[in-house]
Amino acid sequence: MVENAKSAVNAEEGPVAPSLLKERRVEDAATLKALADPLRLAILDVLLAARESGPLTAKEIAAALDEPQTKLYRHIKQLEKVGLIAVAGTRLVSGIVESRYTVAQTSLRVAPEIFAPGSPIRVDAYDALLAAMDRVRGDFRAHAAADRIDFTTSREAGASGLPGMFTHFTYRLTPERMRRLRRQLDEVFHELSAEGDSEAEDAVEATLFTLLYGVRPEQEADSRTDTRPGTES
Structure with missing residues (x-):
């Protein structure tokens, strides 16, 4: 509800x-x-x-x-x-x-x-x-x-701009490594949530969009989703 x-x-x-x-x-x-x-x-x-x-x-x-x-x-x-x-x-x-x-x-x-x-x-x-x-x-x-x-600012150069970031990759990870990665991302979000919005005069609106998912092998996925009545598991 x-x-x-x-x-x-x-x-x-x-x-x-x-x-x-x-x-x-x-x-x-x-x-x-x-x-x-x-x-x-x-x-x-x-x-x-x-x-x-x-x-x-x-x-x-x-x-x-x-x-x-x-x-x-x-x-x-x-x-x-x-x-x-x-x-x-x-x-x-x-x-x-x-x-x-x-x-x-x-x-x-x-x-x-x-x-x-x-x-x-x-x-x-x-x-x-x-x-x-x-x-x-x-x-x-x-x-x-x-x-x-701005996606041109280099953080290594120590510039004072607003460095954007875009990353897209696919790796093969163990289940434990993926769970650890998820925990690491959670820690970042919890930290930001605890800080709250900045009231500094030079504060800007920052957008962080995260999508993390693991794809199960087809055979395993089929065994998890076939839950029709009468189906043996």
Whole structure:
């Protein structure tokens, strides 16, 4: 089940923002389906970035994404339905109720058991991961086109630029070495999470996208996934 953030609105006193979860555990198909779209992920990013300045209207979200406002309504409603965002206040504008939205959590974690063999929603989880990949790809393309990314700076030269990094490789590793690699990556993420956002004047937005997976031999994979009723194991 998804914990829906609670919100309240008082027309005279103003909106009362819902409590913000530090991390939401995703373990249901409805939430995974809501996350399986790059535009909905972009809406979450915009609201997360605005959490200090305050809730946003659909019009303000559309402006931040450079998208038509009418295109966002269905996506906003789907995110609200599963509790990923919440209405933090409303007001009457020309006879129409205008809602202001806020994000309900600062991070998301997909429950690992969803990826287990035989899980009925494993495909939904993979769709959510693929949408995240598409989201990163779109952001990277936009920033690169605007010449805001630097892959030329050499860290060995001690330059003061913003050195980007891209690495893609496939190695053969023992299971133990792969588990150790996973632990090493976890340590980096835990360190960054503990530090939190920098408030330094020269701080910049850094994106770190990591995908690590091992591919089982075909024979082993077949034995794990063939869980049909009546199948001998």
